[in-house]
Amino acid sequence: MKNLRNEFPIIGQYTYLNTAATGLLSETVFDYRQDQNLDMLTQASMFRDQKSNLYAEVREALAHFYKAEANKVALVPSFSFGFNSLLEGLPKDAKILLLKGDYPSINLPIEARNFDISYAEIDENLEMNISAAVKEHQPDVFMFSVVQYVSGIKIDLDFIKELKKNNPKLLIVGDGTQFFGSEVFNFENSGFDILGASAYKWLNAGFGNAFFLFKEEVVERVYPKAIGFGSNIGKYKQEENTLIGKFEPGHLDTSNLGSIKAALKLQSDIGVEAIEQQVNKLKILAKAEFEKLKLLEEKVVKRKAHSSIFNIKGNAELFNFLNNNAVICSQRGNGIRVSFHYYNTEEDLEKLLSLLQKFRG
Template identity: 55%
Template sequence: MKNLRKPFPVLEQYTYLNTAASGLLSEEVFDFRQEHDLDFLVSGSILKEKQGKILAGVREGVGKFFNCAPNRVALVPNFSYGFNTLLEGLDRSKKVLLLENDYPSINWAVSSRNFQVCTAVIDGQLESNIKNAFQQYKPDVFAFSIVQYISGIKLSFEFLSELKRENPDVLFIADGTQYLGTEKFDFDASGLDVVTASTYKWLNGGYGNAFILFNETAAEKIAPKSSGFNSLQGKYKAHEGNFIGKFEPGHQDTLNFGSLKIALDLLQRVGMDVVESRVANLADLAKEEFIKLKLLEERVIKREKHSPIFNITGDDKLYNKLRGKDIICSQRGEGIRVSFHYFNNEEELECLLKALK
């Protein structure tokens, strides 16, 4: 694809640096959604007769994109629903390691149950803090975001793989919502037990759809309690007691899950090599410039590799100034969060820097 910005009309109006809050709707996904609902309008239940085939195609598409067998892919409406369903399938005597101030839908969901909870601090030495917590607390479960939603601090996959090899019996559950779609990701090669994500951010899949990827042994440690008629309906769920079916007890929306499939198809046409290169380049340029302007926390400056999410120093006045210049960003934590995806460019970074200076 020559023009990476063309599928996203919002970019014609705004300097959109807010994918970490909400990804953009592409023309391809918009066209699919219109055609889908037009089919529903004129054919009613005839469209729904194709539901099994549509959802199987989505499951297979997700599995192919992230290298996970489709019979280990659960389709859920959002991250929080899937994660809470998963937690209900864990023994309450388990000790769970969390990261302090991680995404609330992780930490609140765990702390609201009667698990033993221990924590590691998020700072410039995050990996060392986690390793020390493993040695001190000996957790049964490690639940975490791959990329932090406020600071953009990103965990090293080399570290995670090594930590998993050293602790094979610990269940590693990762939230990939702020990560998947920014670079190539091979789930089966990652060593993680579970990765789950909503897709409305970096995958540009729209709202109302998410997925969970399980490795081959995860079902031995998780016993979800949910069940319903849809738990046994469709390809990959046709037998009693099916594991992924426990995460899919009710009706699933072919409009929303179909949107995810179209969004993944677009990313494949762009090429994840291209996406990864552009995102990494913009993140490196942005970090360098933000350091010059003294806008970043010391814990972020110290990190060798960083995600495309940055929380820069700024108050209400600066935020309103940026919005007044049609620069779309978010107020998070004590600063202003900006984020760069593959459809952004150096000119937009310069536009932001000019406003900041």
């Protein structure tokens, strides 16, 4: 992995282990946004006319990157915006399976509506729990985070593929906000029917942008009610009442959404495989070291595969100690969450481990 300090200046000042909260903004994306804003400042409506193909370009970049169909890529300002639109398009009496304790942006809007809701437990037997819940409750829809935001537990993607194969009528909807940007992924060959994400974390695209990928059959099962002037304008939305148009009723922000394309290009230039290798190396090393220090929950220790997000045992005193020593992390649940991305190094992990030992005395 090449030296990334020029691309991410903050890593020269801090040991940044907080991508799970906010991904670093790259110089590439920053420059793109600056150029967009300058053009808007000096060109006004001419700028808008010149950028008429931008949204199609962002869809095509996402479709190419994640092996999806460009005409089934919706662009939205945040995951929550798109997710609530999606929920409004489901039958009011839909039976929905959730994970107990999943990310609030998933569970809260579902629980605020009158769906028939059931739950599966998040523990070392996550996939078995889901299979049992599907068999018992026969849900219409299963909605969940690919990676859990507190524990870092990652669902087995092969399991999701098998789950869809065995339950073809089950609509499988994932939140990939803590997933997209960390590894190679093929949406078309996955078990997901719908997969959305905000792009400000592991994709490092800054705030104000998100996207949803859809399979073809979703068109016949989801009927969002939102509509506006932007719903039928632009490439891939020539026909009235397109699915993606229902997620895009108004004007979209060219700077924010165009940042996705700039961020994807940076990942392509670095190499998605190289990014995945670096993340995998760091998460394997970190998990082994944290296990030695008995810092992880038993449900995490017992799982074979894990993400690069870890919740280590620690209180506010340890959190403040790490922050005071330029280690940026988050307090989540009953511990301290640290997360490793491709711009992190083994030296970052070594510094964290050294500080943990020093704190313990």
